Amino acid sequence: MSMNSSNVAVFNPETSVAPLGLIAMNGAGELGDKINSYLVEWAKQSGLDKDGFLIESQCPRFASGDGKGLIKSTVRGKDLFIIVDVNNYSCKYKMFGQENFMSPDDHYQDLKRIIQAASGKAHRINVIMPILYGGRQHRRNYRESLDCAWALQELQSMGVSNIVTFDAHDPRVHNAIPLMGFDNVMPTYQVLKTMYRNIKDLHITKDNFMIVSPDEGALNRNMYYASVLGVELGMFYKRRDYSRIENGRNPIVAHEYLGRDVEGMDIFVADDIISSGQSVLDIAYQLKEKKANKIYAYATYGLFTDGLEKFDQAYKDGYINGILGTNLTYRTPELLKREWFMEVDVSKYIAYFISAINHDISISSVIDPHEKIKQLLEKYNQ
The missing domain is CATH 3.40.50.2020 (Rossmann fold)
Incomplete structure (x- = not known):
C-alpha cells in the first residue's frame, strides 16, 4: 500500500497480508457500511474491481435464548476484521417469547460466536472494538472482577491477532496481553x-x-x-x-x-x-x-x-x-x-487502520495526525 497525491490509501494485492474480509456485528452495521465504502473506493482507485468487503453474518437465537454464530460465505484465507459495538443497547432478541435488549455481555458473546464460526479457516482475525468490553472496570479494588483484562486474554486464546480500540478508559489494560497487537487510537x-x-x-x-x-x-x-x-x-x-x-x-x-x-x-x-x-x-x-x-x-x-x-x-x-x-x-x-x-x-480513520494492518505497515506512514492537525490549524488560523 502507498500514498497518492490526494492522501488516499491505495490497495496493492501484491503486498497485502491476505484478501480482506469485513464483518459488522449486529449493531455495528452503520459504521461497517461507511468503512466498507471507503475501502471499496480505494480498491477501485488501485484497479481492483471490488463491490464490497462485507461478509454477511448472523447470531440467531433459539426460543430458549441460546444463540449461535453463522457466517454466510467463506472466510477461508481471508484477513478478517470484525467490528463490534458492545454498547449498542438498541439491539433486541427474543427469549421465551419476551423481547430483551442486548447488553455488553450479549454483544461480547456474539463476537465469540462469530470467531468460532470462522472455524480457524481465516488467515488472521482482527477485532475492531471501539469501546472495550468491560473497559470501565480497569482496576481492582477489594474483591472485584477484571472483566476487560480477562476478555482480552480470552480473545487472544481464540486466535485473535489484533485489537483496535478508541480512547480506552485505561490503555494500561494492554498489559494483560503484552504479546498481542493492541492499538488504542485517539481521534x-x-x-x-x-x-x-x-x-x-x-x-x-x-x-x-x-x-x-x-x-x-x-x-x-x-x-x-x-x-x-x-x-x-x-x-x-x-x-x-x-x-x-x-x-x-x-x-x-x-x-x-x-x-x-x-x-x-x-x-x-x-x-x-x-x-x-x-x-x-x-x-x-x-x-x-x-x-x-x-x-x-x-x-x-x-x-x-x-x-x-x-x-x-x-x-x-x-x-x-x-x-x-x-x-x-x-x-x-x-x-x-x-x-x-x-x-x-471516525469511519475513514478506521478504514485507514484496516488497510494499514491488512498490508502490515505502520499506521504512521499512512496518516500522521500531528502533521494533519498542523495543516488544519494553519488553514483555519489564516
Missing part, C-alpha cells in the same frame, strides 16, 4: 476538524481559548489537546466519598478546579465517556460561575444514560454551547436531532 484530528466546521467564530489562541480536564484520569488526553493547540491547561479534581458505592462506583462529592483564571475564556473539555452526564454539567456550571465564556465538551462515547433533557436545559440556559461525540457507538435518533450535538465521523 484528535477528527474532533478538531468537526469543531472548526461546526462552530462559528472559533478562535483557538492562547488569549481566548483553554483546555480543561474534567478529572485527573482524563489529564493525558486533555494535555495532548493543549499541546497541539498551544493553549493553557486547567483541570478539575474529583473529590469522592470512598465510604460508599452508588451505581458501581464511589459517588462524587465535589469538583475542585486547579488552574489559571478562566474569566472570558472559551473552554474545551474532553473525556472518554459521557454516561449520565452529571459530571460534565457540574463542571460547566462551575466554569460559568468563574465567568468562563463559551463551553464545549467532547466525549468519544456519548451514552447519555439519564436522557437528554438536562442537556437541553443547560444549552437553553447558556451553560453548554455544544457537545461533540463520535459515531463509534450507538446514538439515538433523538440525540442526532439535537442542535447542541456535533457528530465526529
Whole structure:
C-alpha cells in the first residue's frame, strides 16, 4: 500500500497480508457500511474491481435464548476484521417469547460466536472494538472482577491477532496481553476538524481559548489537546466519598478546579465517556460561575444514560454551547436531532487502520495526525 497525491490509501494485492474480509456485528452495521465504502473506493482507485468487503453474518437465537454464530460465505484465507459495538443497547432478541435488549455481555458473546464460526479457516482475525468490553472496570479494588483484562486474554486464546480500540478508559489494560497487537487510537484530528466546521467564530489562541480536564484520569488526553493547540491547561479534581458505592462506583462529592483564571475564556473539555452526564454539567456550571465564556465538551462515547433533557436545559440556559461525540457507538435518533450535538465521523480513520494492518505497515506512514492537525490549524488560523 502507498500514498497518492490526494492522501488516499491505495490497495496493492501484491503486498497485502491476505484478501480482506469485513464483518459488522449486529449493531455495528452503520459504521461497517461507511468503512466498507471507503475501502471499496480505494480498491477501485488501485484497479481492483471490488463491490464490497462485507461478509454477511448472523447470531440467531433459539426460543430458549441460546444463540449461535453463522457466517454466510467463506472466510477461508481471508484477513478478517470484525467490528463490534458492545454498547449498542438498541439491539433486541427474543427469549421465551419476551423481547430483551442486548447488553455488553450479549454483544461480547456474539463476537465469540462469530470467531468460532470462522472455524480457524481465516488467515488472521482482527477485532475492531471501539469501546472495550468491560473497559470501565480497569482496576481492582477489594474483591472485584477484571472483566476487560480477562476478555482480552480470552480473545487472544481464540486466535485473535489484533485489537483496535478508541480512547480506552485505561490503555494500561494492554498489559494483560503484552504479546498481542493492541492499538488504542485517539481521534484528535477528527474532533478538531468537526469543531472548526461546526462552530462559528472559533478562535483557538492562547488569549481566548483553554483546555480543561474534567478529572485527573482524563489529564493525558486533555494535555495532548493543549499541546497541539498551544493553549493553557486547567483541570478539575474529583473529590469522592470512598465510604460508599452508588451505581458501581464511589459517588462524587465535589469538583475542585486547579488552574489559571478562566474569566472570558472559551473552554474545551474532553473525556472518554459521557454516561449520565452529571459530571460534565457540574463542571460547566462551575466554569460559568468563574465567568468562563463559551463551553464545549467532547466525549468519544456519548451514552447519555439519564436522557437528554438536562442537556437541553443547560444549552437553553447558556451553560453548554455544544457537545461533540463520535459515531463509534450507538446514538439515538433523538440525540442526532439535537442542535447542541456535533457528530465526529471516525469511519475513514478506521478504514485507514484496516488497510494499514491488512498490508502490515505502520499506521504512521499512512496518516500522521500531528502533521494533519498542523495543516488544519494553519488553514483555519489564516
